[in-house]
Amino acid sequence: MSDFFTTAILVATAASGVRLAVPLLFASLGETFGQRSGVLNLGVDGIMLLGAFGGYYAVLQTGSVWLGLLIGIVVGMLLGLVSALISVTLRAEQGISGIGIYLFGLGMSDLLFQKLVGTPLPITKFPKLNFPVLSDIPVIGELLFQHSVVVYLAFLAVPVSMYIINKTTFGMNIRAVGENPEAADSLGVSVNRIRYATVIIGGTLAGVAGAALAIDLGIFQQNLTNAQGFIAIALVYFGAWRPVGVMLGSLLYGFVNAIVLQLKTLAIIPPDLSDFAAMAPAIITILALVVVARRFKAPAALTKPYSRGE
Amino acid sequence: MKKNRLTWLIVVLALVLVAAACSDDSGTTTTAGDSDTTTTAGDTPTTTTAGDAETTTTAASAEPFKIAIVAPSAQNDLAFTQSIVDAVNVIKDEMGNVEVQITDNTFIVEDAASAIRAYAVDGVDLVIAHGSQYGGSLQEIAPDFPDTAFAWGTAADTFGLSNVFAYEAASDEGGYVMGAMAAALSESNTIGIVGPVEVGDAKLYVDGFKAGAEAQNPDANVLVNYTGSFSDVALASEAAQAFAANGADVMTGTAQMVVGAVTVASDVNIIWFGTQANQTSLAPDIVVASQVYHWEVVLRDIIAKIEAGTPGGEQFKIDLANGGEVIEYNDAFALPADVKQLGEDTIAGIIDGSIKTGS
Structure with missing residues (x-):
């Protein structure tokens, strides 16, 4: 165990946890917007997969990670629009239509990959930022100032989301529509317009999450996300529909994963137990969810399609 | 309301049909x-x-x-x-x-x-x-x-x-050969192996690689990490990061999620041994050799x-004897002649039975 508690290993483990948290953070922040307005989008993982492939393919073709990220954004926006069309305009059962989006994304991303790429090829990764002076500080530098640029974007998105949801008229409308759409409607707030906006934001951030994952790994493979989109949805509940809570959930999940990996690497967790250890992040998240879900109330109109006068 | 239900039913059906047509x-x-x-x-x-x-x-x-x-x-x-x-x-x-x-x-x-x-x-x-x-x-x-x-x-x-x-x-055989070469190439004497789940082909390979490395250098520190998943590329990538943090300078891994580990190895210039197929195309600078199944x-x-x-x-x-397993070298990697000879000698030893992989 003493091998684990060395500065180098602890810092490396923490950095690993932060990297693992990033795709979850983007995706769950996006889903938070949708859910606060009353729309559950179970299709996050499918959107992430298509965003991941789109981003990967753009980088493979052009070598530009920024174009890759942009493609992830565009793919996410389009699928967000489709999701909104299905769940808001067509008022589909949200628990089912999202699964359709997921299956579509899973299949389509793999089909495109097989047709356009085939054998996995590595791509350029996001550059790691190097801050003068700060990056060279021992421990703190490695922990905070040597990550790739998407890591900072993800954590920057947290205060921005908080501000939008809590301090702007748009955010107030989101909350109103999620809690009491009839009342919001009677006050002249367009429930559908707000929900379209939040679901598209959610799709966009899911697309970014996927592109960030693929470009940070520098590779694409069938089912690259490995169901991270579903974890992200769970983290929205875990985080009690608040950006900071969602961030803490993503970090917890990332850290537990990173710690388990490191403990296995050092054989502190023996190979016989590694399968059980691999379940730890999921189990801890579920336990935390049970505790949190009893304390906080979901948006009252969550999963309920809205139609005026019915 | 009924009309709405009908509409979404049609949408779901359409999606299912699209999926069915694709698959x-x-x-x-x-x-x-x-x-x-x-x-x-x-x-x-x-x-x-x-x-x-x-x-x-x-x-x-x-x-x-x-x-x-x-x-x-x-x-x-x-x-x-x-x-x-x-x-x-x-x-x-x-x-x-x-x-x-x-x-x-x-x-x-x-x-x-x-x-x-x-x-x-x-x-x-x-x-x-x-x-x-x-x-x-x-x-x-x-x-x-x-x-x-x-x-x-x-x-x-x-x-x-x-x-x-x-x-x-007999994936342990190729694993053993490459493990021996890995130990000979390692300067830090630390080697990382990432696997999916501790069963079957993966376990044979991992155990063989470890045994080969330890036979070549009894002081080698061989780190093994079964991530628990055949498909989680991100975890394989972080497992490779963990090996790097522990000073590994040679890595290998088995199952399809290892592509995530190979790109990390490539970033930090850690050499890589592949298995199941020739993985040179993933990282031509760092792949030493791959055990290829025929x-x-x-x-x-x-x-x-x-x-x-x-x-x-x-x-x-x-196995190595019947030609179903072949060690394919990456010509672009400057493998020292003595290490390549070690690989060839180990192959010969396994074929004639003088070397046992322990599996």
């Missing part, structure tokens, strides 16, 4: 005997059917030998599934009049089972169930089709059925048995 349950696959290649792919298993244009036209009267592959991951995964697809293509080139059908991506066992059954119904001569996890399905299906030959791998058990062949790889060695024997009237009941193994 293929293989039961409805049309075999393109005289076209070059027809491929259908989708969200669940993809089915590829390839005939042989030349042979079907020149030898139109002869019935082709039909081989079907059902495999869990993508046919170009640079790993497990690709190894069998490459082998069947070699057989096809050798025999000529062979028709190959592939259903890949059947990571759901039930999908694989329905594909296996459908191929048997279609009258395929040899159905290859390429995944240890398909054993239970095969045990149920094979007795229903006594005239069809099945091959199951990687496995060492034919369930006592007369129409099931089992095949496996299943055609056992497929030749299996097909000979089938043609002689024995549709199963035997077990086969590829």
